[in-house]
Amino acid sequence: SKDAGGGAHHCYEPQLHADAEERRTLEIWLRTALEKGELHLAYQPVVMANDTRVVGFEALLRWTHPEKGVIPPYKFIPVAEEARLITPIGEWVLRTACMEAANWPADVRIAVNVSPEQLNDPNFVTSVVSALAHSGLSPSRLELEVTESVFLREGTRAIAVLDQILGLGIKLALDDFGTGYSSLGYLRKTQFSTIKVDRSFVQGAAKKSAESLAIIRAVVAMADSLGMTTTAEGAETEDEFQLIRELGCTKVQGYLFGRPMPAEDARELIATASRR
Numbered sequence: 396s397k398d399a400g401g402g403a404h405h406c407y408e409p410q411l412h413a414d415a416e417e418r419r420t421l422e423i424w425l426r427t428a429l430e431k432g433e434l435h436l437a438y439q440p441v442v443m444a445n446d447t448r449v450v451g452f453e454a455l456l457r458w459t460h461p462e463k464g465v466i467p468p469y470k471f472i473p474v475a476e477e478a479r480l481i482t483p484i485g486e487w488v489l490r491t492a493c494m495e496a497a498n499w500p501a502d503v504r505i506a507v508n509v510s511p512e513q514l515n516d517p518n519f520v521t522s523v524v525s526a527l528a529h530s531g532l533s534p535s536r537l538e539l540e541v542t543e544s545v546f547l548r549e550g551t552r553a554i555a556v557l558d559q560i561l562g563l564g565i566k567l568a569l570d571d572f573g574t575g576y577s578s579l580g581y582l583r584k585t586q587f588s589t590i591k592v593d594r595s596f597v598q599g600a601a602k603k604s605a606e607s608l609a610i611i612r613a614v615v616a617m618a619d620s621l622g623m624t625t626t627a628e629g630a631e632t633e634d635e636f637q638l639i640r641e642l643g644c645t646k647v648q649g650y651l652f653g654r655p656m657p658a659e660d661a662r663e664l665i666a667t668a669s670r671r
């Protein structure tokens with residue numbers, strides 16, 4: 396149609412259509428990505444804020460499609476979650492990350508991201524136990540990262556599953572803290588070791604945002620009094636790092652200390668750091 400409304404219609408509908416199309420295509424490709432070996436893990440170092448010693452790595456999923464090249468997590472993880480592919484993919488991530496971490500010195504931990512969808516899988520706890528058994532990794536060296544959103548839907552079930560995980564001696568980290576819409580009540584119900592302060596607050600604080608500064612201070616104070624540590628995410632510059640240190644965050648993760656890297660490079664980083 397040639398009227399104004401029709402024109403406006405034409406402006407956005409093809410885009411919506413393309414997005415739905417793209418998601419459907421990604422879903423089809425993703426279904427075979429695991430078997431075809433297109434997925435791999437990158438490992439990003441986590442360092443102590445006081446002396447920058449490497450104390451762990453976060454495993455981050457990477458997908459390289461043979462024709463399309465690298466497809467970033469923000470594009471394919473939501474698709475994997477919706478299509479319920481995140482459960483088999485997440486199991487692979489856990490097994491692979493635990494196998495890799497079993498090669499590292501005993502004081503270096505591995506953090507693995509877990510989607511809310513995975514906690515709804517009745518086999519989740521069993522698959523974690525089997526990843527540990529198969530790799531020989533001590534449970535205390537594994538940290539699972541969950542976001543506040545796990546408490547939104549079916550909150551009580553999530554708490555029960557996380558309790559079982561804690562019972563195995565595995566650590567829990569609360570990821571992307573402050574970016575969700577959940578209440579703080581769950582902090583009394585689940586024992587987190589670490590709160591991860593989202594990059595948006597770190598960058599805000601470095602740009603002198605009074606709100607970001609106040610929020611980081613409050614999170615650090617709360618974590619301290621609840622016996623938890625804090626990890627500041629996304630430190631890219633020396634200034635951001637110094638600020639994080641002054642604010643009292645326990646650990647730091649960010650490009651300043653290392654980008655997500657292949658397993659071989661992570662091993663080399665550990666070896667060089669321990670020779671110092």
Ligand code: C2E
Pocket residue numbers: 439454455456467468469472481485488508509510570571594628629630631648649650651655
């Ligand atoms: P996240 O768990 O918050 O992971 C941290 C993200 O911040 C990673 O993005 C990392 O590369 C990025 N990052 C770290 N330091 C810096 C920095 O200094 N500057 C900037 N600009 N970015 C930094 P990535 O790898 O693209 O992952 C994005 C998200 O995808 C993750 O956010 C996580 O929510 C999800 N994800 C990644 N791997 C997995 C996985 O195996 N399972 C699940 N369920 N989700 C995953």
Ligand code: CA
Pocket residue numbers: 453508540570
């Ligand atoms: Ca994470």
Ligand code: CA
Pocket residue numbers: 570571591593628
């Ligand atoms: Ca995060």
Ligand code: CA
Pocket residue numbers: 571
């Ligand atoms: Ca995030």
